[in-house]
Amino acid sequence: MTGRDGFARRYRVEHRTKYSYSDEVSSSYGRAYLTPREFPGQRLVSHDLTIDPVPSDRSVGTDVYGNTTSYFHVTAEHTELVVTGISVVDVQRPVPASADGPWEQARPTSVNGPLAVEFTLDLRPPEVSAEVTAYAAESLTPGRPMLEAVTDLNTRIHRDFAYRSGSTNVSTRVADVFAAREGVCQDFARIAAACLRSHGLAARYVSGYLATDPPPGKERMVGVDATHAWAAVWVPADSASDRTGHWIGFDPTNDQFADERYVTAAWGRDYADVPPLRGIIYTDARESIITVSVDVAPLEV
Secondary structure (H helix, E strand, O other), X not given: XXXXXXXXXXXXXXXXXXXXXXXXXXXXXXXXXXXXXOEOOEEEEEEEEEEEOOOOEEEEEEOOOOOXXXXXXXXXXXXXXXXXXXXXEEEOOOOOOOOOOEHHHHOOOOOOOOOOHHHHOOOOOOOOOHHXXXXXXXXXXXXXXXXXXXXXXXXXXXHHOEEOOOOOOOXXXXXXXXXXXXEOHXXXXXXXXXXXXXXXXXXXXXXXXXXXXXXXXXOOOOOOOOOEEEEEEEEOOOEOOEOOOEEEEEEOOOOEEOOOOEEEEEEEOOHHHOOOEEXXXXXXXXXXXXXXXXXXXXXXX
């Protein structure tokens, strides 16, 4: 069932991060990517970001990819810092993905997809290796329809890599995940992006959330009650109304394409572009604990 204005689902997203330190912190600088994006298919109804202790300075801006970023500086001495983002978001049920042509024709150029070309580039340090290229080639066989190839790659990553919480961290390389054959959603999204880029396709890293309570008839998915990550692949324009091409989100963690259960917070080329929170502190503390809780609750549209 679709609610007002064609949006299928409304969610209240609460993302709370608590930092606890073993000694006083005299100054803390932070930058957050906790404001969900607005784009066709997703509407931000409201957003509030609270920080405790109250910052002496804060501002909101937009990065190069159009993501909303929130900067803050806490100067009051503290042993705990709590950052809470609360958003209400409407999500539309996606139009069935369309990408029937050969995947080779989906490589962006300065003519058909100038804004997508950047997303074909490898990272620094490089993540595309001979192993990644060969792994991707098993799905990206010559002349294979784009959507069929991406579906196969999505399924293979889901099958070949075990989801194991705590097995990696934000600095774990794609090569290390390949060696261990285990990781978490961020790792699987980065593998998918590296695979696509290894063959000249454009891939985004997408940061966001999954609905906690699945719609009727849908299974509960891995990655709920935490931040989630998935990938998106660019495909060329397929109609007169689609002049710049479009992006198709897919989730190797759950072996499916992104639908109305996915709330997008930010996107970039990699996790490092859009971490939920990053910052610098000044302290003599030797120990710290980070506690993150996420709740995505459906509301009436």
